[in-house]
Amino acid sequence: xxxxxxxxxxxxxxxxxxxxxxxxxxxxxxxxxxxxxxxxxxxxxxxxxxxxxxxxxxxxxxxxxxxxxxxxxxxxxxxxxxx
Amino acid sequence: xxxxxxxxxxxxxxxxxxxxxxxxxxxxxxxxxxxxxxxxxxxxxxxxxxxxxxxxxxxxxxxxxxxxxxxxxxxxxxxxxxxxxxxxxxxxxxxxxxxxxxxxxxxxxxxxxxxxxxxxxxxxxxxxxxxxxxxxxxxxxxxxxxxxxxxxxxxxxxxxxxxxxxxxxxxxxxxxxxxxxxxxxxxxxxxxxxxxxxxxxxxxxxxxxxxxxxxxxxxxxxxxxxxxxxxxxx
Numbered sequence: 001x002x003x004x005x006x007x008x009x010x011x012x013x014x015x016x017x018x019x020x021x022x023x024x025x026x027x028x029x030x031x032x033x034x035x036x037x038x039x040x041x042x043x044x045x046x047x048x049x050x051x052x053x054x055x056x057x058x059x060x061x062x063x064x065x066x067x068x069x070x071x072x073x074x075x076x077x078x079x080x081x082x083x
Numbered sequence: 084x085x086x087x088x089x090x091x092x093x094x095x096x097x098x099x100x101x102x103x104x105x106x107x108x109x110x111x112x113x114x115x116x117x118x119x120x121x122x123x124x125x126x127x128x129x130x131x132x133x134x135x136x137x138x139x140x141x142x143x144x145x146x147x148x149x150x151x152x153x154x155x156x157x158x159x160x161x162x163x164x165x166x167x168x169x170x171x172x173x174x175x176x177x178x179x180x181x182x183x184x185x186x187x188x189x190x191x192x193x194x195x196x197x198x199x200x201x202x203x204x205x206x207x208x209x210x211x212x213x214x215x216x217x218x219x220x221x222x223x224x225x226x227x228x229x230x231x232x233x234x235x236x237x238x239x240x241x242x243x244x245x246x247x248x249x250x251x252x253x254x255x256x257x258x259x260x261x262x263x264x265x266x267x268x269x270x271x272x273x274x275x276x277x278x279x280x281x282x283x284x285x286x287x288x289x290x291x292x293x294x295x296x297x298x299x300x301x302x303x304x305x306x307x308x309x310x311x312x313x314x315x316x317x
Contacts, residue, residue: 014189014231016190016265065140070231
């Protein structure tokens with residue numbers, strides 16, 4: 001099955017890249033934009049049954065894909081090609 | 084005295100560190116390859132700067148999976164002295180040997196400069212030849228040097244006296260202007276709770292002889308040597 005993992009800066013952690021992007025959007029006239037946060041988006045194919053894969057994905061996020069000091073994560077699971 | 088200097092794929096400052104140790108400091112620098120598990124007979128370990136594994140995912144995140152890191156973690160757990168400079172500091176944080184994390188500089192710019200740092204404690208293995216409050220000049224060159232930690236971790240670091248060096252101005256004050264990367268509380272370097280693992284963004288190894296613009300960095304290396312020679316006393 002396919003997994004999509006979203007890693008984002010924790011609330012309260014300064015995100016200078018998000019701030020710079022926000023300034024860029026403002027410069028282009030999109031003044032309604034605020035609180036831009038930049039994260040990371042990871043896709044992968046994972047074999048196994050969904051319950052087990054969910055637990056394993058959680059481990060992957062905690063051990064490597066996200067740094068719990070500065071980042072939050074969430075993920076979605078679906079059939080290959082369905083997400 | 085032997086110092087093991089770890090080379091990861093993408094390490095940049097390993098050879099400079101070995102040069103400084105061998106030719107300036109009179110310490111034998113022993114290159115350690117990332118794939119080796121046996122550290123051999125080394126008295127302390129240095130993780131050098133660079134962009135290990137391309138800094139993919141996060142700076143320092145992948146280096147901690149190198150076989151040599153299992154041995155470094157064990158060496159530290161047994162009380163061995165480990166110093167990480169720049170990327171080495173990032174690796175120590177990612178490996179969980181030091182608290183907190185190093186994120187993109189607040190300016191978003193790669194900073195290559197000379198900075199002033201203030202030594203907060205002189206009763207440690209890494210700073211015993213410095214005076215408390217002494218100001219040192221060291222070079223920096225990094226993109227991800229902004230030290231962050233959650234509120235309780237930061238408070239614990241401060242309360243325990245784990246902050247060893249801070250960015251300061253010419254008067255020794257921790258001003259915002261003197262902070263090159265946005266680090267919380269102007270933190271430039273910290274030790275673990277046990278006091279045997281030290282990480283710092285500024286490059287001590289690039290400031291060991293006057294020919295290179297200053298020798299303040301040598302104080303850290305000589306402090307370690309002094310500490311170990313005396314059998315671990317300040």
